[in-house]
Amino acid sequence: MDGSVEKVGTVPVEIREAWAVRHGEAAARRLVEAENFADAMKAAAIPENTADTYSKGWKVWQRFCAEQGLPETEGTRGALVAFVAWMLDHGRKTPGPGGARGYAPSSANSHLTAVIAGLRDPAIVKGNHQPNPAPRDAHAEARARIESIATQLAKSGERRGRGQALAADLDNLHRIAEACDDTLVGRRDLALVLTGFHFASRASEVAGLLLADVTVHPQGLKVAVVTGKTRHSVRTAKIPRNLDEPELCAPSAWERWLAAYGATDPRAAAFPRIDRWGHIGGSMSPDSVTAAVARIAQRSRVPIRWTGHSLRSGLATEGRKNGKDPINIADQGGWARNSKSMLEYMRRADEWDDNAAAGLRRSPKGNS
Structure with missing residues (x-):
């Protein structure tokens, strides 16, 4: 199951058909055009580097869902916590600094943010699925998991990622x-x-x-x-x-x-x-x-x-x-x-x- 939905532009077909029944074909067509225009305006307002970050994070989520056999459109409590655990344990495609297969906590947090945003608004990640926001307590628990692992890594002396940029002086x-x-x-x-x-x-x-x-x-x-x-x-x-x-x-x-x-x-x-x-x-x-x-x-x-x-x-x-x-x-x-x-x-x-x-x-x- 890939969560894909048949659409006219960015509007699901069943919504367009419901508009046609209630308001007529001409009005339904104009409503679809207005929705597509609004989505295009929203996409244009997202900075390119932010859109790129969200897209990369969503791809990590898709890779996790494919590996675990989970639908990518369901950001349940269990799915998000499992996603975080997977990222921190062995989520990287290639080893990072020091040979670590897990993401740095900061990177895991960034990817989690991308998933939450993508579930709420598919246009942000150029996804072909209906909005299905993750419950607030679900991503709160996932973030708490990241914080817990980050503390454990610090106690063990393990360093992942590049860390904060060194300041020019x-x-x-x-x-x-x-x-x-x-x-x-x-x-x-x-x-x-x-x-x-x-x-x-x-x-x-x-x-x-x-x-x-x-x-x-x-x-x-x-x-x-x-x-x-x-x-x-x-x-x-x-x-x-x-x-x-x-x-x-x-x-x-x-x-x-x-x-x-x-x-x-x-x-x-x-x-x-x-x-x-x-x-x-x-x-x-x-x-x-x-x-x-x-x-x-x-x-x-x-x-x-x-x-x-x-x-x-x-x-x-x-x-x-x-x-x-x-x-x-x-x-x-x-x-x-x-x-x-x-x-x-x-x-x-x-x-x-x-x-x-x-x-x-x-x-x-x-x-x-």
Whole structure:
């Protein structure tokens, strides 16, 4: 049983036929068109990287259901808990870091979220099934199972997955500034890293930038992020000029790159691909941005492995170290002001300076 349902567009045939009986053929046809239009609008509103994440998670669920002989349209308590246990035990197709066949808890949680979303709204995962939301207590128990296993793994010292991205920091940004030469690639790389760092970019946000999205002002740059993942991350970030450390000045790096780039079409990619012969191509993909950041860092002899997300975590971490207001950091990076991930980056910055065990001393005599 594959859970497939005969449809007209995205509307099941039996619903279309019921509309025809109640309202007539012409009205039924218009209702179907309206439903299909609404689904298309919803799909267009989902960021590409989110849709890709949900699609990958749904495929893991389909693989589990096929292996266990379960219908993929039933997110029961038992099915979801069994899915989580399967993922954490041996769900990976190929071994991960250290030879682990189970997913990291964070990945299992991401795949579970995709399944819950896909059961609720098939269009999210491009599924051909009727909506059948999982009961809230069912996925709550499945998430509790993930938390329990994560605790057990931590106690045993087993590490799965890559963990959180290591934050970009100012010392290593100086290394990159020194290593990026005055070639076309060198100018692009420096502008990409410095601009991405200063608006706490995701790789997908850098990849989505067009020339029209980056404007130069006397005080610095304005970066219109229109491909953000959430409503908070669709924003216009302002990057002031850095007169104290000009080698880390993102607006200056952008201006030097723009002069070398020479493009005038506002629809051109802000940071395009450049091949080994210096030929400029189209937009970089998010994966290409991640690979470029890692390559730039390695070439600059940055001693820790950076990823595309290092730029995002780096601004929160360095901003906190420099005493910036958390609200301003959240607004610059497109986080919700109570974002758990942003607060985690800040805790890294505070782990020594604002440590509860730091600088303890006896109270003066006479004080209770």
